[in-house]
Amino acid sequence: MVVEGLLYTKSHEWVRVEADIATIGVTDYAQQMLGEIVFVELPAIGKEFAQQDELAIVESTKAASDVYSPVAGKVIEVNSELESKPDLINQDCYNAGWICRLKITDTNSVENLMDSRQYQEYVGGL
């Protein structure tokens, strides 16, 4: 399942851009591949990330995977509900399962992301 209006990365993160704020999560494809998610290591508020830096870690019963920052920005908010309910990512990865919000520091970094149609095609080819 892919949601329209969001931007996507090849490493299966989604981004919702509203003004200079990017809300970030992992896609339905990613949560399906990972299986039951048991732990999420959230980034520290205030920390700055370049595009493709390791932003968070999502740990399932099978593996621990890095979440790469889809944009360059500074963390302004994290979804602390994931600390006690990491499986929100399995249940509702595009809404309740969001991971963090960044204030975008480099708007160019948004340019090279995929839209929902491109991501759909990309996943279809995997």
Add this chain to the structure above:
Amino acid sequence: MPFISNTPQQQEQMLTEIGLTMDELFGDIPTELRAKALNLPLGLSEQDVRNRLTELAEKNATNLTCFLGGGFYDHFIPAAVHSIISRSEFYTAYTPYQPELSQGTLQAIYEYQSMICRLTEMEVANASLYDGGTALYEAMMMALRITGRNKVIIDDSVNPIYRVMIKSYTQNLRIELGQTCCQDGLANREQLLEIIDDKTAAVILQNPNFFGCIDDFSDIADVVHSKSGLLIISCHPISLGILKTPGAMGADIATGEGQSLGIPLSFGGPYLGLMASRKQYVRKMPGRIVGETVDRYGRKAYVLTLQAREQHIRRDKATSNICSNEALCALTALVYLSLLGQEGLRETAQLCADKASYAYKRLTAIPGVEPHFRGKWFFNEFVLDLPSEAADVIAKLIEKGFAAGFPLSRYYDGMENSILICVTEKRTKQEIGMLAEALESVL
């Protein structure tokens, strides 16, 4: 069959296939670093090998009365320990790589972890590490991961062998190692307060410290925590039978050398690295961890848990490159502690402290022998100042049948005349008396 089983013909064939000569294949390794001809003597018969090894083994001094400690201790080991761990089900098994198949091994490790938690009053323990030194190094790395900082402060009363190990492990890492100098046998509060800052990942202390002195680091824990750093305490497991635990002092990570828990003294080990931590840090903890669960019929079962932290899954981002444990040594510690029980451990610890106190009184009564730290509490070890160089006195006492102690000048400047003497529950009043007489006679 030789160990490398491919023949010269096969090697030739492989080289032809990839289009290289042997020299070209190893071209990246500078010639001076490549293996020279080994020039080994011819093999010997089994009997010749036995004779040769016996001859070498006889060079070991095994009949000395031991007052030597410094992190490794001569405790009594009940015969049942060896008898139980020698069962082939335990003895032949390595760290479980097909873990869930080995429920007995996993149960033993789970019980070992539970005992280490109770002993240190910490919340989680791992399945063990190689020894006290590597455990302390791993604890330091864990603190760096947790805090995202790179400054570590270590007191010079932490076992110097561990400090050498840490230095050697970290020499190519970007870690700022600060050192404080203990003051009159206790952690130097003044100096610590000065250098603990908000870049400090961890403060590393030891209790009882290398000089045997007992401290309570609760106040230091508060200071480190106020700067969001961690306190790591290296401890002596037997002492925890009567002393305040790392958990009670507010430590974030506790480590220790587990040799005292039923493992015989031997140069080079194998020994046992103890590590326990607060639950909130379990995902940053290195090594294997066994957890208890239920199978599909609801029966109790054991699994290796939180494996996503480990090398075979997390690759270069694993918490540590240790993907093993000291399974047999951990089992030994478990069996030893089970046989002693809570009361037995407390009694053993009390006996060590009482006998050390007796030896301290007996030895400081000798003219010219002075305590190095006056009026300080100690557990099973204490430092004495002799009228002449400690190393010479120790050498003379070996002739008289005593391993009398550790010459502190080996690691500490200005302590040429200081000797670290250890007394465990194994030493008798008579042996202590004989040491006192021998010491007096060589001074």
